[in-house]
Amino acid sequence: MKNNLKITNLSHKYKNGKSIKNLNLEIRSNEVVCILGPSGSGKTTLLRLIAGFEDPNDGEITVGKTIVFGSKYVPTEKRAIGMLFQDIALFPHLSVKDNIGFSLAKNNKYMPTIKKLLKKIGLEGYEDRFSSSISGGEQQRIALARALANNPDVMLLDEPFGSLDSSSKYDIAVDIIKVLKKSKTPTIMVSHDAQEAMRLADRIIVMYDGGIIDEGIPKDLYSSPKHPFSAKLIGPTSSYIFKSKNGILHTPFGNIDVKTSKNVEFELIIRPEAFTYSKNSKKSFSINIVKYRYLGLLTEINISVGKGNQSIKFLIFSNILDKVLLNKKILFNKEWAFVFPIK
Amino acid sequence: MFIFFKNSWAYLSIILSLIVILPIIIILFFLFYSGNDTWTHLKDTVLTTYAINSFILLVFSAIGTLIIGTLSAWLVVMFIFPFKKYIEWLLVLPLAIPSYALAYVYSDLLNYGGFLTTLLSFIFFTEFNTINFYSIYGGIFVFIFSLYPYVYLLARQAFIAQSGTYIEVAKVSGLSMLSIFYKVAIPLGRPALIGGVMLVMMETLADFGVADYLGIETFTKGIYKAWFNLGDIVSAGKLSIILLIFISFIISIEKFFRGKSEFTNDVRALRNLKYNKLNTLIGIMALVICAIPVIIGFIIPFVTLINWAIGNINNINIYNFFNLVFSSFMLALVASIICIIFAIIIIYGVRTNKKIASPFARLASLGYSIPGAVAAVGVLIPLAWLDNLINSISLSYFETSFGLILTGSWFALLFAYLVRFLALSMNSVESSFIKIPKSLDYVAKVLGSSNSKILTKVNARIGFGGISLGLLIVFVDVLKELPATMILRPFGLNTLAIKAHEYAIDERLGDASIPLLAIIVVCLIPLYILSRRIR
Numbered sequence: 001m002k003n004n005l006k007i008t009n010l011s012h013k014y015k016n017g018k019s020i021k022n023l024n025l026e027i028r029s030n031e032v033v034c035i036l037g038p039s040g041s042g043k044t045t046l047l048r049l050i051a052g053f054e055d056p057n058d059g060e061i062t063v064g065k066t067i068v069f070g071s072k073y074v075p076t077e078k079r080a081i082g083m084l085f086q087d088i089a090l091f092p093h094l095s096v097k098d099n100i101g102f103s104l105a106k107n108n109k110y111m112p113t114i115k116k117l118l119k120k121i122g123l124e125g126y127e128d129r130f131s132s133s134i135s136g137g138e139q140q141r142i143a144l145a146r147a148l149a150n151n152p153d154v155m156l157l158d159e160p161f162g163s164l165d166s167s168s169k170y171d172i173a174v175d176i177i178k179v180l181k182k183s184k185t186p187t188i189m190v191s192h193d194a195q196e197a198m199r200l201a202d203r204i205i206v207m208y209d210g211g212i213i214d215e216g217i218p219k220d221l222y223s224s225p226k227h228p229f230s231a232k233l234i235g236p237t238s239s240y241i242f243k244s245k246n247g248i249l250h251t252p253f254g255n256i257d258v259k260t261s262k263n264v265e266f267e268l269i270i271r272p273e274a275f276t277y278s279k280n281s282k283k284s285f286s287i288n289i290v291k292y293r294y295l296g297l298l299t300e301i302n303i304s305v306g307k308g309n310q311s312i313k314f315l316i317f318s319n320i321l322d323k324v325l326l327n328k329k330i331l332f333n334k335e336w337a338f339v340f341p342i343k
Numbered sequence: 344m345f346i347f348f349k350n351s352w353a354y355l356s357i358i359l360s361l362i363v364i365l366p367i368i369i370i371l372f373f374l375f376y377s378g379n380d381t382w383t384h385l386k387d388t389v390l391t392t393y394a395i396n397s398f399i400l401l402v403f404s405a406i407g408t409l410i411i412g413t414l415s416a417w418l419v420v421m422f423i424f425p426f427k428k429y430i431e432w433l434l435v436l437p438l439a440i441p442s443y444a445l446a447y448v449y450s451d452l453l454n455y456g457g458f459l460t461t462l463l464s465f466i467f468f469t470e471f472n473t474i475n476f477y478s479i480y481g482g483i484f485v486f487i488f489s490l491y492p493y494v495y496l497l498a499r500q501a502f503i504a505q506s507g508t509y510i511e512v513a514k515v516s517g518l519s520m521l522s523i524f525y526k527v528a529i530p531l532g533r534p535a536l537i538g539g540v541m542l543v544m545m546e547t548l549a550d551f552g553v554a555d556y557l558g559i560e561t562f563t564k565g566i567y568k569a570w571f572n573l574g575d576i577v578s579a580g581k582l583s584i585i586l587l588i589f590i591s592f593i594i595s596i597e598k599f600f601r602g603k604s605e606f607t608n609d610v611r612a613l614r615n616l617k618y619n620k621l622n623t624l625i626g627i628m629a630l631v632i633c634a635i636p637v638i639i640g641f642i643i644p645f646v647t648l649i650n651w652a653i654g655n656i657n658n659i660n661i662y663n664f665f666n667l668v669f670s671s672f673m674l675a676l677v678a679s680i681i682c683i684i685f686a687i688i689i690i691y692g693v694r695t696n697k698k699i700a701s702p703f704a705r706l707a708s709l710g711y712s713i714p715g716a717v718a719a720v721g722v723l724i725p726l727a728w729l730d731n732l733i734n735s736i737s738l739s740y741f742e743t744s745f746g747l748i749l750t751g752s753w754f755a756l757l758f759a760y761l762v763r764f765l766a767l768s769m770n771s772v773e774s775s776f777i778k779i780p781k782s783l784d785y786v787a788k789v790l791g792s793s794n795s796k797i798l799t800k801v802n803a804r805i806g807f808g809g810i811s812l813g814l815l816i817v818f819v820d821v822l823k824e825l826p827a828t829m830i831l832r833p834f835g836l837n838t839l840a841i842k843a844h845e846y847a848i849d850e851r852l853g854d855a856s857i858p859l860l861a862i863i864v865v866c867l868i869p870l871y872i873l874s875r876r877i878r
Contacts, residue, residue: 051788053785077791082789085786089782089783089786091786093804103792146786150791
């Protein structure tokens with residue numbers, strides 16, 4: 001069982017004035033955590049700080065049982081971390097076996113270790129090949145074997161599947177995560193692809209503007225997000241702004257309690273799951289469809305509200321489209337509507 | 344403390360850069376030094392001549408090389424004509440011949456009764472006996488035909504990099520190829536053309552051999568004379584600072600003209616250029632235009648030197664010649680190894696921490712714009728001071744003198760070469776290191792490698808080609824170098840270049856041809872590598 005990674009009160013200021021502020025994070029052994037966020041949110045910088053490519057202004061980082069930044073300082077080369085990069089970064093002048101064995105001493109255990117690692121990633125017989133003669137997916141698996149050869153306490157994945165073909169990237173990614181899970185290496189993966197995060201991670205952490213705004217297992221993050229940004233990032237949504245009146249939001253879909261006596265603006269974010277069709281439900285309400293756009297799994301519907309001068313659009317699942325068009329009725333489920341006060 | 348160790352390569356890079364910058368800083372001190380009688384005399388008598396001659400040489404060499412280099416580059420990039428494939432790399436060959444060798448050859452061929460004078464008289468039925476090659480015109484001729492490849496290489500690269508779409512747009516707009524040349528290709532290629540002309544100007548200002556042989560009074564020659572004939576380091580220093588101001592002025596002009604015109608190709612517009620096939624007559628004209636600089640700049644001087652060498656082969660003292668070759672090659676080898684080690688450390692230091700090491704590295708690379716004579720003066724002053732200090736200490740403590748252990752040995756000369764040629768090896772190392780993705784360094788680091796191991800196991804291995812080329816380029820430049828070697832060489836040290844120059848000054852051109860051919864043959868090696876890249 002590998003040790004975990006712990007980050008306490010980490011702060012770091014970038015050259016452009018942005019910063020990571022008082023970030024706390026703990027990754028348990030055998031856990032794959034994905035840090036999700038837009039460009040400039042600080043997710044790659046966080047990996048670089050853990051790796052030691054950059055030094056934080058404040059805070060503490062513990063890899064395994066060793067404090068690597070804080071009261072002690074351990075340079076990158078002694079931090080017992082493994083890392084995979086987007087550009088794969090296999091040494092072009094070295095064969096597959098020398099790439100994997102880069103950190104190994106050339107003794108009688110050298111070749112058996114390499115063969116064992118190649119077997120683990122399903123690329124036996126690739127020892128003497130060079131990176132130029134193998135596919136991107138194979139290269140990334142060899143990069144994984146190279147990182148595992150060092151027996152790291154924690155594995156950092158910096159958007160490692162970004163350069164792979166979209167047709168095969170999820171299969172390769174799943175294989176790689178399987179190997180990491182099997183080797184019980186705690187893993188932090190950085191991504192801006194929510195689909196990838198949902199498929200691969202045990203836990204997702206959403207970063208925005210240098211801080212963690214949300215975290216949880218994929219299901220929780222999808223069904224009960226704590227921040228409007230993470231709600232929109234993690235899955236399809238429709239979003240509106242309404243002002244409350246006496247603690248109630250009056251929306252075209254029904255009233256929603258907001259538990260405040262002040263009349264303030266709220267952002268209402270609705271997932272497509274909120275809209276269903278039920279022939280006999282009394283809670284169904286009539287809609288006047290102005291137009292709709294088929295998007296595959298989802299359909300965007302535009303309905304007129306009030307006296308017909310205004311319209312509002314929202315997403316529904318396409319499998320109920322025909323019934324909704326025919327009966328011009330829809331059922332609204334508040335569980336899939338998330339309300340956030342606008343600050 | 345850990346931050347210091349983390350950046351140790353960057354700090355090492357800064358220290359090495361500072362060592363190389365030191366002589367330049369010392370020269371700058373002459374700005375504040377009031378001159379002596381010799382300086383007053385020089386100022387009143389020859390300073391204006393130095394300035395005017397250097398200026399004329401600069402301007403006309405720049406114009407000549409710009410025309411030849413740009414035109415030939417445009418023709419080989421845009422058109423298909425007979426023997427184009429060969430002409431394309433033959434145009435580079437004049438770089439193998441030192442400018443002073445061209446001066447020796449043409450001063451003889453265009454002399455009264457010389458081969459070319461006789462030939463021209465025969466062709467034009469008139470006596471050509473009025474060509475005075477020992478003049479500033481001779482100098483301009485030599486610089487144009489020996490230095491135009493600098494403009495050619497950069498212009499060619501710039502034209503190739505230009506997108507074919509621009510040319511197609513111009514064609515659709517009804518422009519002729521001539522109009523496209525000066526309305527599209529020249530404006531887009533301006534930064535590269537100015538860069539090429541800059542190199543020509545630097546080389547012209549740095550020259551000693553041509554000016555000395557043809558009797559043109561220039562700054563570099565003045566520095567040499569002030570030090571050797573008048574024994575006055577102050578005047579040499581003062582002249583050096585004026586030359587540096589001259590160079591700074593040229594660099595400023597280049598920066599001004601370049602301005603914001605950092606042209607980049609719009610990726611969407613990128614498309615390969617299409618060659619235009621010329622009809623037979625115009626194709627032959629293009630061939631002739633491109634062949635003339637090759638014939639004048641390489642074939643005639645090379646053949647002449649071979650002819651002279653064959654005629655003088657019996658005069659060679661094999662033992663002395665091999666001694667000369669050995670000492671020249673050893674000097675060039677040691678200098679190039681030192682330069683490449685400095686370059687690798689400085690560039691790798693910048694790679695590990697660009698923010699702190701890069702400004703110093705940039706200053707260190709300015710050395711190439713500093714003529715050898717100036718570098719020599721800059722090196723001489725601190726080392727002479729150190730020599731005196733060592734001697735006074737040794738005299739007071741051991742009652743014995745060590746002599747000139749720094750200025751009287753290879754040390755001073757190698758230091759001057761380092762100042763002058765470091766930029767060449769740095770360029771070569773940098774251009775190969777820059778292609779190595781930073782992620783390889785990061786991977787090696789997380790796999791437990793120290794910076795030294797990353798340098799030796801990753802960067803130096805992958806960038807080996809660039810390192811070797813850098814070594815070779817400095818090697819041939821040291822082999823050709825004259826002014827710094829003449830000022831700083833220890834007693835008894837002779838190089839191929841110096842021997843050739845001494846023979847030439849004594850009008851023993853036949854004897855000069857053999858060391859010159861040895862230099863040229865070695866210079867052809869990096870040019871062969873370059874030509875393979877061109878092809």
